[in-house]
Amino acid sequence: MEHNREIPTCEVCQKPANQTCGGCKLVYYCSRAHQKLGWREGHKFKCCAFKIQFSDNVGRHMIATRDIQQGEMIMKEKPAIMGPRMSSPAHCLSCGKKLEPIKIGDKYDFYKCSICCWPMCGQKCEKADVHKPECKIMTDMKYKCTIKYEEPNKSEAAYCVIAPLRVLLMKQSNPQQYENICNLESHIDERIGTPLYTILKANLTTFIIQVLGMDFDEETILKVASIFDTNAFDVRSPDGSKRLRAIYVTASMMNHSCRPNTRHIYLGDDYNMALIATVPIAKGELITATYTQSLWGTLDRRRHLKINKCFDCDCERCRDPTELGTNLGNIYCSLCNGPGSEHSLTKGAMLLSTNPLDESATWKCEKCDHFILSKQMFWGNNALKQDLNKLNKSNPKDFEEFIQKYSQTLHPTNHLVIQAKLALTQIYGNQKGYILSELPDHLLQRKIDLCHELLEVADKIEPGWSRFRGTLLLDLQAAMTIQTKREFETEKLTKAGAQDHLMESMVLLQEATNILRVEPHMREALEAKIEELSSQLENGENESECISID
Numbered sequence: 001m002e003h004n005r006e007i008p009t010c011e012v013c014q015k016p017a018n019q020t021c022g023g024c025k026l027v028y029y030c031s032r033a034h035q036k037l038g039w040r041e042g043h044k045f046k047c048c049a050f051k052i053q054f055s056d057n058v059g060r061h062m063i064a065t066r067d068i069q070q071g072e073m074i075m076k077e078k079p080a081i082m083g084p085r086m087s088s089p090a091h092c093l094s095c096g097k098k099l100e101p102i103k104i105g106d107k108y109d110f111y112k113c114s115i116c117c118w119p120m121c122g123q124k125c126e127k128a129d130v131h132k133p134e135c136k137i138m139t140d141m142k143y144k145c146t147i148k149y150e151e152p153n154k155s156e157a158a159y160c161v162i163a164p165l166r167v168l169l170m171k172q173s174n175p176q177q178y179e180n181i182c183n184l185e186s187h188i189d190e191r192i193g194t195p196l197y198t199i200l201k202a203n204l205t206t207f208i209i210q211v212l213g214m215d216f217d218e219e220t221i222l223k224v225a226s227i228f229d230t231n232a233f234d235v236r237s238p239d240g241s242k243r244l245r246a247i248y249v250t251a252s253m254m255n256h257s258c259r260p261n262t263r264h265i266y267l268g269d270d271y272n273m274a275l276i277a278t279v280p281i282a283k284g285e286l287i288t289a290t291y292t293q294s295l296w297g298t299l300d301r302r303r304h305l306k307i308n309k310c311f312d313c314d315c316e317r318c319r320d321p322t323e324l325g326t327n328l329g330n331i332y333c334s335l336c337n338g339p340g341s342e343h344s345l346t347k348g349a350m351l352l353s354t355n356p357l358d359e360s361a362t363w364k365c366e367k368c369d370h371f372i373l374s375k376q377m378f379w380g381n382n383a384l385k386q387d388l389n390k391l392n393k394s395n396p397k398d399f400e401e402f403i404q405k406y407s408q409t410l411h412p413t414n415h416l417v418i419q420a421k422l423a424l425t426q427i428y429g430n431q432k433g434y435i436l437s438e439l440p441d442h443l444l445q446r447k448i449d450l451c452h453e454l455l456e457v458a459d460k461i462e463p464g465w466s467r468f469r470g471t472l473l474l475d476l477q478a479a480m481t482i483q484t485k486r487e488f489e490t491e492k493l494t495k496a497g498a499q500d501h502l503m504e505s506m507v508l509l510q511e512a513t514n515i516l517r518v519e520p521h522m523r524e525a526l527e528a529k530i531e532e533l534s535s536q537l538e539n540g541e542n543e544s545e546c547i548s549i550d
C-alpha cells in the first residue's frame with residue numbers, strides 16, 4: 001500500500017528539505033546556506049520570537065530567539081481555562097461580571113442559574129457553553145449552590161471549587177489540554193501543609209470526590225488547584241467590571257522579573273492574551289513578566305512571591321538596596337534627620353537593608369551607626385499601609401496629609417508615598433470636584449509635578465512602553481495642554497511660547513498613543529485626541545488672534 005506522506009520543502013528553493021528553523025521549528029531548509037538566505041529575505045520578521053528553555057534554578061523559561069522590537073506583539077494566546085478567583089464576592093460563573101442583587105419578592109438576592117442555583121448574570125450566561133458541563137454534573141448529583149445575598153461585597157469561599165472542577169472535567173472533554181495544564185509547575189509539595197491548602201483539602205477534595213462522585217484522588221485535585229495558584233493570570237475586562245483567573249499554557253512559561261520587559265493585554269470577550277515587548281529585547285535575553293506589584297517595595301514583593309509563587313526572587317532590583325535608585329523601600333534615619341539636623345551633612349541619610357535578599361536582615365543608616373531590626377521595618381510598613389488603605393479614594397486632602405505627615409520619615413519616593421502620589425494623580429483631573437478644566441492653577445501644577453515624579457520611578461522599574469508610563473503620559477499631556485491655554489489667556493505665555501508648549505504636549509501624546517493604542521478601546525480615543533491637539537496647533541499657526549485649546 002502506498003502512503004501519501006508530505007515531504008517538507010525548502011522555504012528558499014522548494015527542494016526536499018530536512019532541517020528546520022531553530023527558532024520556530026515550523027519552516028524547513030535544505031541547507032545552512034538557504035537557512036541564512038531565508039532569514040535575511042524576511043523569515044527574521046515572521047519567525048516565532050521565543051523558545052522555551054529549562055534551567056535547574058528557574059525551571060522552564062522563555063528566551064528571545066531573535067531581536068524583538070519595542071512594542072512588538074510577541075505572541076497571542078487563547079486561555080486554556082478560565083474560572084472565578086478562589087474566594088470572591090458573587091461573580092457570574094460565565095462572564096466573570098461582579099453581581100449586584102436584584103429585588104425578588106420582598107427580598108434582595110442574585111439572579112441564579114435556574115438549574116444549579118449558582119449566581120449568574122442572566123439567562124444568556126446560564127446557558128453559556130463554559131457553564132454547561134459543571135452545571136450538568138452538579139445537577140446530576142443533586143447539588144445546588146447555596147450562595148445568597150447577605151451584604152455588599154461578602155466574599156464567598158465556595159468559588160474555590162469551580163476553576164479546579166473545570167480542569168478536571170477537561171480530562172474527558174479535552175484530554176490534550178488537560179495534559180498541557182497538568183504539565184505546568186504546581187509547587188504542590190510546598191503548598192500542601194499551608195493553612196489555605198489544609199482548608200482546600202477539606203473543602204475542595206470533599207466536594208469533588210464525595211459530593212460530585214468524580215474519580216480523582218486527593219493529590220490530583222490539590223495539584224490542579226496548585227497549578228492555578230502558580231500559573232493563573234488575573235484577567236480583568238477593560239472597564240474593570242469583570243474579573244477572572246485564567247491559564248495561558250504558553251504564556252505561563254514566562255518567568256518573573258521585578259523589572260519586566262513585557263506587558264500583556266486581554267482582547268475581546270474571549271480574553272485572548274497579547275504579549276507586548278515594552279523594551280527592545282535582544283536575541284538570547286529572557287522574556288519576563290511581573291507576577292507582583294511593581295510599586296511595592298522589595299520586602300513586600302519578595303514576600304508575596306514566596307507565599308504565592310513559592311520562590312525567592314533574586315533579580316537585579318531585589319538585590320539592590322536602593323531598588324535601582326528609586327529608594328522605594330527606604331526610610332530616613334531618625335538620628336541623622338532628627339530635630340536640629342537641618343544644616344547637618346547627614347541630613348537626608350536613609351536606612352538601607354544590609355541584605356535585601358534576606359528579609360530578616362537589619363536596616364542600617366548609610367551615614368551613621370544607627371540601625372533597626374527587620375521586624376521593626378515590617379511593623380512600621382504594615383501600620384502605614386493600613387493608614388493608607390483607610391484613606392478616602394476620592395478625597396485628595398487625605399493623601400496630601402499622609403504625604404505631609406510622614407515626610408520626615410519616608411523618602412519622597414518610598415513605595416507608600418509613591419502610592420499616595422499615584423492616587424493623587426488619579427483624583428486630580430478625574431474625580432468629581434477636581435476635573436481638569438476646574439482645577440485651580442496650583443493643583444494643576446501639582447498634578448504635573450506628580451506625573452513627572454512618577455514617570456521617573458516608572459522609567460526605572462517598568463522601563464519603556466509600560467501601561468504605567470502610557471497612562472501617566474496621557475495624564476501629563478492633558479494637564480499641560482490646559483495649563484498652556486490658561487497661561488496664554490492670562491498673557492503669561494506669548495503665542496510662540498504657547499505653540500512650543502503645545503508641541504511638547506503633542507510629543508507626549510504621540511508617545512502615549514504608541515504605547516496604548518493596542519489596549520482595547522483606546523485606539524480611537526487616542527487618535528481623536530491627536531487630531532484635536534493637531535488642529536489646535538494648526539489654529540495657532542494660521543489664526544493671528546488666538547490659540548484655541550478647548
Ligand SMILES: C[S@@+](CC[C@H](N)C(=O)[O-])C[C@H]1O[C@@H](n2cnc3c(N)ncnc32)[C@H](O)[C@@H]1O
Pocket residue numbers: 057058059060061184185187230231252253254255256257309310311312313314315
Ligand atoms: C508561571 S511558572 C513559570 C514557568 C516555570 N518556570 C516552569 O518551569 O513551569 C512560575 C514558577 O516559575 C518559577 N519562577 C518564575 N520566575 C522565577 C524567578 N525569577 N526566579 C526563580 N524562579 C522563578 C517559580 O517556580 C514560579 O513558581
